[in-house]
Amino acid sequence: MSEKHTIIQVALDFVDIHRAIKVASEAIEGGADWLEIGTPLIKSEGMNAIRRLREIFPDTMLVADMKTMDAGRVEMEMAAKAGANIAVVMGNAPGATIRECVLAGKNYGIKVCADFMDTDAIDERIGIVEKCGVDYISIHTAIDDQMSGKTPFNVLRHICENAHTPVAVAGGINSENVVDAINAGAQIVIVGGYISKSENARDAANNIRQAVKENRRIQTGFFKRVTREDVRNAFMKLSTANISDGRHRAKSIVGLYPVNPSIKLIGTAVTVRTYPGDWAKPVEAIDIAKEGDVIVIDAGGTGPAVWGELATHSAIQKKLSGLVVYGAVRDTAEMKQLNFPVYTKLVMPDAGEPKGLGEINVPLNISGIQIMPGDWIIGDEDGLMAVPQAESEISVNYGMDCLEKENRIRKEILSEKSSLGRVTDLLKWEKK
Numbered sequence: 001m002s003e004k005h006t007i008i009q010v011a012l013d014f015v016d017i018h019r020a021i022k023v024a025s026e027a028i029e030g031g032a033d034w035l036e037i038g039t040p041l042i043k044s045e046g047m048n049a050i051r052r053l054r055e056i057f058p059d060t061m062l063v064a065d066m067k068t069m070d071a072g073r074v075e076m077e078m079a080a081k082a083g084a085n086i087a088v089v090m091g092n093a094p095g096a097t098i099r100e101c102v103l104a105g106k107n108y109g110i111k112v113c114a115d116f117m118d119t120d121a122i123d124e125r126i127g128i129v130e131k132c133g134v135d136y137i138s139i140h141t142a143i144d145d146q147m148s149g150k151t152p153f154n155v156l157r158h159i160c161e162n163a164h165t166p167v168a169v170a171g172g173i174n175s176e177n178v179v180d181a182i183n184a185g186a187q188i189v190i191v192g193g194y195i196s197k198s199e200n201a202r203d204a205a206n207n208i209r210q211a212v213k214e215n216r217r218i219q220t221g222f223f224k225r226v227t228r229e230d231v232r233n234a235f236m237k238l239s240t241a242n243i244s245d246g247r248h249r250a251k252s253i254v255g256l257y258p259v260n261p262s263i264k265l266i267g268t269a270v271t272v273r274t275y276p277g278d279w280a281k282p283v284e285a286i287d288i289a290k291e292g293d294v295i296v297i298d299a300g301g302t303g304p305a306v307w308g309e310l311a312t313h314s315a316i317q318k319k320l321s322g323l324v325v326y327g328a329v330r331d332t333a334e335m336k337q338l339n340f341p342v343y344t345k346l347v348m349p350d351a352g353e354p355k356g357l358g359e360i361n362v363p364l365n366i367s368g369i370q371i372m373p374g375d376w377i378i379g380d381e382d383g384l385m386a387v388p389q390a391e392s393e394i395s396v397n398y399g400m401d402c403l404e405k406e407n408r409i410r411k412e413i414l415s416e417k418s419s420l421g422r423v424t425d426l427l428k429w430e431k432k
């Protein structure tokens with residue numbers, strides 16, 4: 001391996017071989033060096049995925065991401081005979097498995113990479129695998145760990161400084177953070193989603209190559225995972241459909257309708273329970289809420305109105321992000337003029353009296369969805385989603401993952417004049 005040349009390995013994490021081949025071709029054109037048959041592709045298509053890619057790319061380094069944990073001998077033999085040059089065993093597999101992988105690798109002419117994912121006592125483990133004679137080690141943040149904001153960089157530099165084996169890195173690598181990987185000493189950068197979910201894998205691979213070559217960050221709007229403090233901005237990019245998909249098709253708050261459909265609502269809930277028509281606690285909540293909050297009112301799902309123009313002006317003065325009322329509002333013409341995001345069940349001109357019955361910042365249950373004080377509330381033309389504060393970063397990151405995948409599928413449908421069913425081979429994957 002050239003000591004100066006950073007290897008770009010593109011991880012083909014697809015379940016469909018046809019899409020993997022498309023992306024592989026684009027990525028090689030864009031400057032990727034090695035092709036990884038990703039674990040999802042191996043589990044979906046088996047060794048035929050390796051055979052197919054070997055047919056199409058006879059001279060390209062193929063890495064089989066087997067993630068072997070046992071039966072090292074037979075798994076290395078399979079990958080080698082199917083055409084792979086390198087196969088992956090997990091770094092925390094039993095020592096005997098690592099040893100068998102290396103011996104089988106020597107026997108069948110395949111190199112072995114030990115992949116370290118969320119490994120305790122990693123220095124000790126690396127010592128074990130290097131003693132077994134692995135050819136590469138990789139420091140890897142699992143996709144599921146990335147969704148809570150984890151990255152491979154905190155241990156990477158230490159490993160690169162102490163390992164005697166070429167080090168690869170994987171886990172959310174993109175055109176902005178790849179410089180952190182090479183400056184920490186990684187010789188192989190494994191890039192999955194940033195390339196494989198990109199609408200143009202060739203340009204994405206080229207961005208990685210340029211970022212490596214010039215040692216600079218190339219900004220990207222996608223393929224970045226956020227931590228809690230960046231959640232609001234990330235929600236701005238997502239639809240409520242992305243959020244629902246990202247939360248395993250979570251249910252929305254049904255039965256409430258946007259007064260201003262084209263204005264997105266994003267904020268943290270200040271909850272209010274009141275009696276139909278009693279607008280005292282709703283208005284008092286405005287003075288408790290802070291900038292960026294959304295007031296969520298359970299008024300029993302019926303009139304009279306508990307909110308109108310004057311309360312809206314007050315909320316805008318406090319820079320609140322919106323209003324959700326399971327009940328009735330009035331003065332919607334003014335709400336539209338003020339561009340204030342409001343979701344309501346009912347609209348009517350008659351209001352009630354401020355009796356002061358009810359409570360602020362208490363758990364609510366609206367349309368079967370529990371809403372706690374501080375939960376994120378997101379609204380768009382499709383409806384309303386509630387996201388618990390404690391699950392906000394994984395929800396926004398999985399929602400972003402869904403959006404990124406849809407962007408790629410849309411591009412394939414349009415560029416190939418195809419259809420969703422054909423592009424995703426839907427018949428094969430219908431839920432049985």
Ligand SMILES: O=C([C@H](O)CO)[C@H](O)[C@H](O)COP(=O)(O)O
Nearest residue numbers: 011039170171172173191192193
């Ligand atoms: O190995 C991988 C993961 O475990 C799914 O199989 C990925 O190929 C690896 O993480 C690279 O993908 P990104 O993290 O999306 O860059």
